[in-house]
Amino acid sequence: MSSPFLAVMKSSPALTAPGTPVAPIATGRLVSLDALRGFDMFWIMSGEHIIHALAKATGWPVLLWMSSQLHHVDWNGCTFYDMIFPLFLFIAGVSMPYSLQGKLKRAGLDSAEQLSFAAKKPIYQSMLRRTLILIFLGMVVNGLFAFKGYEQTRFASVLGRIGLAWLGAGIIFLNTSTRGQIGAAVLILLGYWATLMWIPVPGFGAGVLTPEGSLPSYIDRLFLPGKLHRTVYDPEGLFSTIPAVATALLGMLTGTLLKDTRRSMNQKTLAMLGLGVSLILLGLLWDQIFPINKRLWTSSFTVYVGGWSLVFLAVFYYIIDVQGFQKWAFPFVLIGTNSILIYLASDGIVNFAHTAHFLFDGFSQFFTLPWQPVIQALAVTAVQLSLLYVLYRNKLFLKI
Structure with a gap:
């Protein structure tokens, strides 16, 4: 019987709840669902900050358009x-x-x-x-x-x-x-x-x-x-x-x-x-x-x-x-197999930005000012993915 609250299970997770992984990547069984869940979560986890920073640093039209798609509309209409x-x-x-x-x-x-x-x-x-x-x-x-x-x-x-x-x-x-x-x-x-x-x-x-x-x-x-x-x-x-x-x-x-x-x-x-x-x-x-x-x-x-x-x-x-073709999607699978956990952590429970600043601030000084926010945003993503990789390798998945 599972815990009535939260369980962190050291095994392949079951398909029983919103955000629960479908299967580890090695099984070849609907890996796409985990990858799509991870792709979805990536943007609110830290991906939006990367695009916003890149758009500001480069001014490229495609990145400016992508940046505009990473904001909610005020009322009617729909963005990504x-x-x-x-x-x-x-x-x-x-x-x-x-x-x-x-x-x-x-x-x-x-x-x-x-x-x-x-x-x-x-x-x-x-x-x-x-x-x-x-x-x-x-x-x-x-x-x-x-x-x-x-x-x-x-x-x-x-x-x-x-x-x-x-x-x-x-x-x-x-x-x-x-x-x-x-x-x-x-x-x-x-x-x-x-x-x-x-x-x-x-x-x-x-x-x-x-x-x-x-x-x-x-x-x-x-x-x-x-x-x-x-x-x-x-x-x-x-x-x-x-x-x-x-x-x-x-x-x-x-x-x-x-x-x-x-x-x-x-x-x-x-x-x-x-x-x-x-x-x-x-x-x-x-x-x-x-x-x-x-x-x-x-x-x-x-x-x-x-x-x-x-x-x-x-x-x-x-x-x-x-x-x-699965290897390219592995970072998204890392996110998708622990999507609820990373959502909770990224929404204020864990200060990933503080850790990223501590580890990468010195490195970011080698770049000019417009590119420093890009490096900082990438650093946050690197810290998040590192945590998720450790959890994945140890088969630790948040099960609700």
Whole structure:
């Protein structure tokens, strides 16, 4: 029985939770998922600082464009940086069918919905425990231990949303067929669209998609305890978590596709690419009447970013798992196999910048001023990857 809180296991990690590694790189088994998770986390871990510094030092148009993509949009619209969070949630969803494959095989069943309630009960308990842990860790990242009091404590968080959305999608996954999961995702997205457009907010009316006047913002102000991140709304609030369930469901459906032995790996790649491009176009079309908006996690945003998530996974899957080119992705695998740990550490728990300055400040003095921030950003990444490499070599993975 695993610990009810956190366990650091000295073994190959199981496929059982958001951010849990799929397989070590040596196994050749869906290495692409770990690599994509690591690629996703790299940008918020330290990659963004490297690009910002390089753009400032060189002034090259391509780097300036990349730097502009590593900022959130103020409200409507979407940059690459806005995709990082939903891509991680999508990847967590992909892992779900793999986490159940052993249990299903032992029971001689084809799908999770065929499991008895007795067989599902420990799965529910495990999922709920992980969700509560992620909510708690999210509050820790928000500064829980500063003890500023209830009114100044932010309860909503990125990790909390991952836990809640993954839990909601997992319950649907365990109790419906593939067709039912598709139907549930469609119903969630259409229902969310209808409620935001048709339910009036006191003082604003219906269909007002502004920070103050949107229905999710109003619900946050009424029911979300503690402090709101943006005063009048919270980007990880209560109501806007509902469409995030569809993001996780899309990942679970993708995981089911990848496990389908009736399709070749090339067919799976083409299926992901085709569906991904279709969803991107659908999201852009929907954007004309229901704006793409990460803060509200609008249905058009869910579809649009879900499409890009499929495209990213298709590319990584084809290069790494189909063609077998794995060595280039090893740094991303280091990050991906301990993604929750490095997220927590990089978000203030560990001061990697201090260590990097201590080790590399002297070296950076050999460079002119515009390039010193580049060296410092690379140094932070080197320190982070060194820690992750030691953990990987010793098979130490944070399991939630």
